[in-house]
Amino acid sequence: MRTRSRLTRLRQIMAAEGITALWVRQEENRRYLSGFTGDSGQLLITPAACYLLTDGRFTEQARQEAPDFQVVDLGNNPWEQLGATLAAAGITRLHFEAEHLTYATYTEFLEQARDWLRPVELAPSRGLVERLRQVKDDAELELLQRAIDLADAGFSHLLRHLRPGITEKDLALELEYFLGKEGASGPSFTTIIAAGPRAALPHGVASRHPLQPGDLVVMDFGAVYGGYHSDLTRTVALAPVAPEWRQVYNVVLEAQGRAIAALRSGMEGRQVDAVAREHIAAAGYGPYFSHSLGHGVGLAIHEGPTLSSRSEVKLTPGMVVTVEPGIYLPGRGGIRIEDVVLVLEDGARVLSHAPRDFIEL
Numbered sequence: 293m294r295t296r297s298r299l300t301r302l303r304q305i306m307a308a309e310g311i312t313a314l315w316v317r318q319e320e321n322r323r324y325l326s327g328f329t330g331d332s333g334q335l336l337i338t339p340a341a342c343y344l345l346t347d348g349r350f351t352e353q354a355r356q357e358a359p360d361f362q363v364v365d366l367g368n369n370p371w372e373q374l375g376a377t378l379a380a381a382g383i384t385r386l387h388f389e390a391e392h393l394t395y396a397t398y399t400e401f402l403e404q405a406r407d408w409l410r411p412v413e414l415a416p417s418r419g420l421v422e423r424l425r426q427v428k429d430d431a432e433l434e435l436l437q438r439a440i441d442l443a444d445a446g447f448s449h450l451l452r453h454l455r456p457g458i459t460e461k462d463l464a465l466e467l468e469y470f471l472g473k474e475g476a477s478g479p480s481f482t483t484i485i486a487a488g489p490r491a492a493l494p495h496g497v498a499s500r501h502p503l504q505p506g507d508l509v510v511m512d513f514g515a516v517y518g519g520y521h522s523d524l525t526r527t528v529a530l531a532p533v534a535p536e537w538r539q540v541y542n543v544v545l546e547a548q549g550r551a552i553a554a555l556r557s558g559m560e561g562r563q564v565d566a567v568a569r570e571h572i573a574a575a576g577y578g579p580y581f582s583h584s585l586g587h588g589v590g591l592a593i594h595e596g597p598t599l600s601s602r603s604e605v606k607l608t609p610g611m612v613v614t615v616e617p618g619i620y621l622p623g624r625g626g627i628r629i630e631d632v633v634l635v636l637e638d639g640a641r642v643l644s645h646a647p648r649d650f651i652e653l
Contacts, residue, residue: 313385314337321389344363371407426596440643463511488507494618506532564615590612616631
């Protein structure tokens with residue numbers, strides 16, 4: 293099973309870093325390692341054993357979905373059961389996910405340790421499972437492609453409903469209803485539909501603003517399929533559009549095309565970001581590209597690696613990232629074009645196929 297190979301690779305990382313027990317609470321990491329899709333649970337991973345601790349609502353589901361794990365019912369006193377499991381496994385030093393354990397849970401652990409968890413020392417770890425999740429296996433790529441295909445179909449559906457007078461919110465609701473009927477388990481994030489001056493807001497979630505002739509309409513959305521997310525942005529215009537916007541659109545499209553053409557294994561995220569950013573700056577719009585070029589997608593809508601001016605992560609085959617340059621002119625409007633791209637040894641393959649030509653309706 294896929295989870296077995298993931299556990300093997302995780303244990304190799306743990307051994308290299310001197311970690312003998314890892315406490316996994318983050319939802320996507322838990323699902324990635326175990327296959328368990330319930331919304332409550334935690335994992336304990338050691339070199340010789342793995343445990344999935346959850347409550348009575350999910351124990352049977354956990355046994356079905358995570359056959360490689362010993363399922364532990366947390367019962368009426370979760371801290372007592374956690375302590376008993378740690379003791380049975382001989383764990384005296386427990387590494388936790390520093391990015392995901394809240395301060396409240398951390399302090400509660402220390403308080404409970406006096407009664408149930410002695411003698412266990414907590415130690416932070418960072419990004420162990422996320423490091424594995426950055427490179428997708430074949431099964432993950434298949435689920436990602438299904439989610440991406442849904443988003444492509446969603447864009448075609450939106451084009452049939454874009455017209456003056458319809459509100460951004462109505463478009464978002466129409467889209468999400470369509471995606472659900474087509475098989476999505478939900479949207480990847482709160483749908484962004486921003487028209488007219490609101491298109492200058494990179495994260496302008498859909499409002500009651502009605503579309504008007506001459507508006508640019510930025511649509512950024514995605515679908516979840518099998519737990520995996522897609523992310524697509526297209527910008528279209530309602531006629532008659534000012535001629536300047538076609539030129540701005542071409543700058544963004546060229547920036548994206550150059551970045552995708554340059555992207556390959558061995559590059560750092562900041563190098564890819566620079567390709568698009570330098571083209572936009574040379575066209576005179578540098579100050580109006582206000583966010584990073586892209587991010588990884590998978591079980592989470594935003595995950596590693598990032599394509600930003602600060603990212604030193606080296607890209608490797610199997611990584612999946614967005615490439616989404618944009619130009620936003622305050623008070624006037626904006627344009628963003630985004631596709632999901634798979635990193636290859638000698639290049640990249642665009643996984644989304646919605647048309648990128650300038651569309652004026």
